[in-house]
Amino acid sequence: MKFELGRCLLQERLNESDMTLEELSRQLRYKPERILDYIDNQRVMPLKTAISIANSVGCNVQDLYELRPID
Known part of the structure; x- marks a missing residue:
């Protein structure tokens, strides 16, 4: 299955890790x-x-972006 990158989730990951x-x-x-x-x-x-x-x-690389499946 192919994916395209959606919105970056880095701010959410920073918040979860308590890192600025x-x-x-x-x-x-x-x-x-x-x-x-x-x-x-x-x-x-x-x-x-x-x-x-x-x-x-402290996350996986895949957790840094929304991933959208494409046909």
């Missing part, structure tokens, strides 16, 4: 603006970034 955007950006050495772009759906996370973010907030 600033803490995440410091830990991964990313500019907060870049992470905000992901949260606001202005950019799609590259796989390496998504893996690092998922590891940092």
Whole structure:
């Protein structure tokens, strides 16, 4: 089955982990603006970034986006 990415769920994952955007950006050495772009759906996370973010907030990579099945 194929999927397309829907809305980014990073803000929800940050809330669940009690981690702030600033803490995440410091830990991964990313500019907060870049992470905000992901949260606001202005950019799609590259796989390496998504893996690092998922590891940092304690979730699976698939939990960072809504996934919509496509035919």
